[in-house]
Amino acid sequence: MRNTFGNVFTLTSFGESHGEAVGGVIDGMPAGIEIDKEFIQHELERRRPGQSALTTSRKEPDQVELLSGVFEGKSTGAPIGFVVRNTNHHSQDYENLRCLFRPSHADYTYYNKYGLRDHRGGGRSSARITISRCVGGALAKLALRQVGVSIAAYTSQVGDICTDPDYRRYDIAAAETNPVRCPDSEVAAQMEQLIRKVKAVGDTIGGVVTCVIKGCPPGLGEPEFGKLHAALGAAMLSINAVKGFEYGEGFAGVTARGSQQNDVFVNRGGRIATATNHSGGIQGGISNGEDIYFRVAFKPVATVLMEQQTVDMGGEPTRFTARGRHDSCVVPRAVPVVEAMAAMTLLDYYLIAKTVRL
Amino acid sequence: MRNTFGNVFTLTSFGESHGEAVGGVIDGMPAGIEIDKEFIQHELERRRPGQSALTTSRKEPDQVELLSGVFEGKSTGAPIGFVVRNTNHHSQDYENLRCLFRPSHADYTYYNKYGLRDHRGGGRSSARITISRCVGGALAKLALRQVGVSIAAYTSQVGDICTDPDYRRYDIAAAETNPVRCPDSEVAAQMEQLIRKVKAVGDTIGGVVTCVIKGCPPGLGEPEFGKLHAALGAAMLSINAVKGFEYGEGFAGVTARGSQQNDVFVNRGGRIATATNHSGGIQGGISNGEDIYFRVAFKPVATVLMEQQTVDMGGEPTRFTARGRHDSCVVPRAVPVVEAMAAMTLLDYYLIAKTVRL
Amino acid sequence: MRNTFGNVFTLTSFGESHGEAVGGVIDGMPAGIEIDKEFIQHELERRRPGQSALTTSRKEPDQVELLSGVFEGKSTGAPIGFVVRNTNHHSQDYENLRCLFRPSHADYTYYNKYGLRDHRGGGRSSARITISRCVGGALAKLALRQVGVSIAAYTSQVGDICTDPDYRRYDIAAAETNPVRCPDSEVAAQMEQLIRKVKAVGDTIGGVVTCVIKGCPPGLGEPEFGKLHAALGAAMLSINAVKGFEYGEGFAGVTARGSQQNDVFVNRGGRIATATNHSGGIQGGISNGEDIYFRVAFKPVATVLMEQQTVDMGGEPTRFTARGRHDSCVVPRAVPVVEAMAAMTLLDYYLIAKTVRL
Amino acid sequence: MRNTFGNVFTLTSFGESHGEAVGGVIDGMPAGIEIDKEFIQHELERRRPGQSALTTSRKEPDQVELLSGVFEGKSTGAPIGFVVRNTNHHSQDYENLRCLFRPSHADYTYYNKYGLRDHRGGGRSSARITISRCVGGALAKLALRQVGVSIAAYTSQVGDICTDPDYRRYDIAAAETNPVRCPDSEVAAQMEQLIRKVKAVGDTIGGVVTCVIKGCPPGLGEPEFGKLHAALGAAMLSINAVKGFEYGEGFAGVTARGSQQNDVFVNRGGRIATATNHSGGIQGGISNGEDIYFRVAFKPVATVLMEQQTVDMGGEPTRFTARGRHDSCVVPRAVPVVEAMAAMTLLDYYLIAKTVRL
Numbered sequence A, B, C, D: 001m002r003n004t005f006g007n008v009f010t011l012t013s014f015g016e017s018h019g020e021a022v023g024g025v026i027d028g029m030p031a032g033i034e035i036d037k038e039f040i041q042h043e044l045e046r047r048r049p050g051q052s053a054l055t056t057s058r059k060e061p062d063q064v065e066l067l068s069g070v071f072e073g074k075s076t077g078a079p080i081g082f083v084v085r086n087t088n089h090h091s092q093d094y095e096n097l098r099c100l101f102r103p104s105h106a107d108y109t110y111y112n113k114y115g116l117r118d119h120r121g122g123g124r125s126s127a128r129i130t131i132s133r134c135v136g137g138a139l140a141k142l143a144l145r146q147v148g149v150s151i152a153a154y155t156s157q158v159g160d161i162c163t164d165p166d167y168r169r170y171d172i173a174a175a176e177t178n179p180v181r182c183p184d185s186e187v188a189a190q191m192e193q194l195i196r197k198v199k200a201v202g203d204t205i206g207g208v209v210t211c212v213i214k215g216c217p218p219g220l221g222e223p224e225f226g227k228l229h230a231a232l233g234a235a236m237l238s239i240n241a242v243k244g245f246e247y248g249e250g251f252a253g254v255t256a257r258g259s260q261q262n263d264v265f266v267n268r269g270g271r272i273a274t275a276t277n278h279s280g281g282i283q284g285g286i287s288n289g290e291d292i293y294f295r296v297a298f299k300p301v302a303t304v305l306m307e308q309q310t311v312d313m314g315g316e317p318t319r320f321t322a323r324g325r326h327d328s329c330v331v332p333r334a335v336p337v338v339e340a341m342a343a344m345t346l347l348d349y350y351l352i353a354k355t356v357r358l
Helices: A035-049 A091-097 A109-113 A121-124 A127-145 A172-177 A185-200 A228-237 A250-255 A331-353 B039-045 B089-099 B107-114 B122-127 B127-146 B172-177 B185-200 B229-236 B249-253 B331-353 C036-049 C091-097 C107-114 C120-125 C125-144 C174-178 C183-200 C228-239 C248-255 C331-353 D037-047 D091-099 D108-116 D120-125 D127-146 D174-175 D184-199 D230-239 D248-256 D331-355
Strands: A010-015 A021-029 A064-066 A081-086 A152-158 A207-214 A240-246 A265-268 A273-274 A290-300 A307-311 A318-319 B009-017 B022-029 B065-066 B080-085 B149-158 B207-214 B242-247 B266-269 B271-274 B292-297 B307-309 B318-323 C010-015 C021-027 C064-066 C080-085 C150-156 C207-212 C240-249 C265-270 C271-274 C291-296 C307-311 C316-319 D010-015 D023-026 D064-066 D082-085 D151-160 D207-214 D242-247 D265-268 D271-274 D293-298 D307-311 D316-321
Touching: A010 A127, A010 D023, A010 D082, A010 D293, A021 A127, A021 D010, A021 D023, A021 D082, A035 A064, A035 A127, A035 A331, A081 D010, A081 D023, A081 D082, A091 A121, A091 B207, A121 A127, A127 A152, A127 A331, A152 A172, A152 A185, A152 A331, A207 B249, A228 A240, A228 A290, A228 A331, A240 A250, A250 B207, A250 B242, A250 B292, A265 B307, A290 A331, A290 B249, A290 D248, A307 B266, A318 C307, A318 D127, B009 B089, B009 B127, B009 C021, B009 C080, B022 B127, B022 C010, B022 C021, B022 C080, B039 B065, B039 B127, B039 B331, B080 B127, B080 C021, B080 C080, B089 B122, B089 B229, B107 B122, B122 B127, B127 B149, B127 B331, B149 B172, B149 B185, B207 B331, B229 B242, B229 B292, B229 B331, B242 B249, B266 B318, B266 D271, B292 B331, B307 C091, B307 D037, C010 C125, C036 C064, C036 C125, C036 C331, C064 C228, C080 C125, C080 C228, C107 C120, C107 C265, C107 D010, C120 C125, C125 C150, C125 C331, C150 C183, C150 C331, C207 C331, C207 D108, C207 D248, C228 C240, C228 C291, C228 C331, C228 D230, C240 D248, C248 D242, C248 D293, C265 D307, C291 C331, C307 D265, D010 D127, D023 D127, D037 D064, D037 D127, D064 D174, D082 D127, D091 D120, D108 D120, D127 D331, D151 D174, D151 D331, D207 D331, D230 D242, D230 D293, D230 D331, D242 D248, D293 D331
Parallel strands: none
Antiparallel strands: A010 A021, A021 A081, A064 A081, A152 A207, A207 A290, A240 A290, A240 B242, A265 A273, A307 A318, B009 B022, B022 B080, B065 B080, B149 B207, B207 B292, B242 B292, B266 B271, B307 B318, C010 C021, C021 C080, C064 C080, C150 C207, C207 C291, C240 C291, C240 D242, C265 C271, C307 C316, D010 D023, D023 D082, D064 D082, D151 D207, D207 D293, D242 D293, D265 D271, D307 D316
């Protein structure tokens, strides 16, 4: 709850957009895992602004420093504290927002809840704080790798431009070769064009990230309230700008008949498998050994570079125009964040699953 | 996690479809609330099977007994234990399933996880255990009523038959007047017809429940991992057969521009309000005082009354036909469960919100 | 917190002294454990009032009913709900206490906290609710047995009558052969005499329970805030009437020198062991494989059968005399409760310890 | 659990003795509290080594840096991340301990649990990590101050030298005027002399800290497992080297009669109060408005500067002599840590108590 994610493997996060640093504490990292610092930094680079002309021009090295929990290259089982310094904050860009509430941002709700707020760059509600999630996700990936679980996400929709709904048609790794992170290069080009068009007029656009988990062993997920897909859903819905989550056939599946959607069991070379995978790799809240896949909807971000109407802290109507450096479409940079949240969830549930038998 | 829901207001649930009883413990019920036992029983009746020809013919009184935490008609702040006896279980209907795994049920995943399973009626994974959720939800509603929060859900889609997407066009209370729980009587008739048609051939069909929360004060929801919509999403995704969750504009909103979707603030008679409500009443994970609304997708349930292929516990291919009493469309009976989960989430967050200031 | 104990193996408890029933939900019981119902009932008998002339004459069968989580004699991994009906409550004995606060009871603090209270027999603060702990403890013992961990407690002090401080001088099982549960029959006789003397004048007396855990594997306990002895201490301090907890040498050890108290390591037949065990089997919060032992102080219970001064709910001075059936010394009946809490703690930490490595 | 303390107000801690830094994240700090950085630093100074000839000569500035959660001098409700750099670690002092297990330290248990360990200066089990607790405690004190709660601890016993058992005889503030932190200057001199004597021979000695909480409102503490004294006990027992906890009359009280120990209620100028306070300010696990007081036993620390026998990682007998800078008596420096843990517990429970009524 609040700023801690997970049950056994946990990330406790801190930091604001324009504070000293963002960072956190990862607790429950299994002992004895090799900590590949370059990989962790690489995961941060994937999230970093300024990667291409499509993203915000805020340029920061986003260098992570691990402060504890690693000894002679391996995790010790002690908590891993980390910080990433904020070096390039232009707080003055936000001075005009000190006394007003930007539409569809968290300005008003934070102020109402806490009685005060850090108005600079969205404060705690900024997307910048997903940095901590990427560090946690990178560590989780290092552990999951050792048990054969891999996680890959990609941009499957921007505006109304979509990839084929079947992820199996793609080599997901190819998504990293273009700035929108879409594995279909033709569709990627269209998405890029749309984002440029939207950006040119100071507007923003939403999209969808599809995520696929391979190699997940059967048995992960807790019944009733701790269903694996409920945990994944909560993880995704906690990411800034997310408005929806579906797994397996999702919303589209409601129009099918049960007889069409049931995944019959077959014996695949000695392993109990399913002939189809409409279920999305989870049955009764517990993984069944098939691929887990899900989709995450991101709204168009709220910062548009046009004059907008609003009210100030006293409730008086006013108008303002946002300044600063912003993404026109947050989806490409959200891809590694989706993966990070999935990785932390999976590792958490992998560890929990060890406790159901003596 | 596992069988406990919530943080401050919590439900810990127990029971299997064919065990002695289902029940639970509600902890954190605020002290001094009048406990209207008829209302609680009424909420259970809404979920009960055998309400109409559309639902399973399993008929049980589902009488709830409150065992503690209430004194002279009021909650005392002590935990409220409760039980609902299972009286009408036909366990023999399931004897043929003892050694095989039904497709798209939790049979295989439970067996794999625990090394044994209660095969009777789905055991712990049965929809019967949502009874405990309805009791918890009814208590939460009693408390929320005192602070002016109301929650109402309805069936907005069955198969490809949909209501108007704008819930404001309906008097949601009217949903209780027909067996599909749809507030549009014409659409309801079509839905009913579709369910009958599907049922006639032993098949099943999915649908969508829309839920609306009115009167929620601003300030509920915790930043980062405890966002209000993430909590609502996790709550909904934990309900049996749910495959997707979206709030506000949801998946449809990804195709819009930010300039179209932003909800500008206005001063409405001294209260800071939004001119539109694409956000669904939540900004930055915190309620803003507008209506909260969301949609929940239910798959067609897995029990079809047709012969299906599968494997047995030894992995050998086999065929079977389900017996027993089942719903062809779970959506109408899921409506009170959606409300219950929403009510428990809201009350939990209402109480948590009291802790952010001294 | 509140009414849930434990992290992975949890007991959520409910019930009041004069309500319908006491009971609870045990979640996280490992799957596949044989559930010996006679053993569970036997553990309840050890706690039951009316076992001897020394204890309260409230006589109830305290028959436990398991409602879920057990299938064909084994735990399934699903939560185990249980109830014990209250059958012999003399609520009228407490009618005179409705409007006043008994000294050193929880009457005033509950009323102040919740704004109302169930005045009958102490309500939720009654020692009767330790029944739920004994059920949880019995289940935990069944699981621990399978991994070779055993837990035994005894009365080591009543008033100023003490056993030898070294538990190793006793066959602890012998404690069950006398009503004070002291393994030294001579000391037991003196304790019994003292309790009778105190009881004769309507007064009460305190004492100490010593508990010994044998067979605990090394590695249980989490660093920093989850130290094994901190968990044991919290468990014991949550028992009614407990005022102190110490493990290993405890308070007495503060007068020794480090050079005297250090437990040097030796190689005992291939196993790393300690030559002495001043540490009480725990070092740095983690079990080291030696016996774990600790002591728990119980105050003289507050219900004395003499006239006492107090104030009523309006703050007006008044006088009253307690009626009803009460223990003059709670220590003998607390012995199984101490064991139960230790068993639940150990099993919880046994399961948690499985999560520190992949 | 593990490295997070508290429920609503939480500290998640990280760091090892010889790592880059110690630090943590404080979540749930109420919004709008003035953050007096000098006070926080001052609390760290009280714990710092090298304050007097009595303590370890490890000298570090222990400068705390707050990284988030504070805006224009006030807490924002966002998590407060902080770090204290380790600047003066002499890791080479520990190279000889890499392969052996120091008696009564956590070396063996950590190695057994995690399969590897950071041998430098005790790693995660070092008393140095109590720095994070002092930062959390200082913040909690700042909030508690606003509601009139104050916390003060002192050294009440070193070896067999004790103060008067009645804390009310002392001006506790006077404890800060001598290096042993004892409010009785004569007793303090004797304690100091004893510590010097013990130090001269390379040995160590234990002691007791007494802590008093004044101004605590009635109503803090949760029934059953969340009793206020159980939370305080767990907090204290989690401090390095603590072997026992008692509150109110504690262990001594077991020899008294109930009629002697009961605290009768009186009307003190309109406030319901108790004539005596044997209960230690807590009844039924809930504060009653009187002073809360408790005692914490610290063992003689394990590092003695004498040759000791032990075994190495292969189980082979060996001998070693500790080097490095160590305290002969940890009690004076533990005083602020006891206060810090008490402050965090009280603030946590203060906030929780707000949730029991609507």
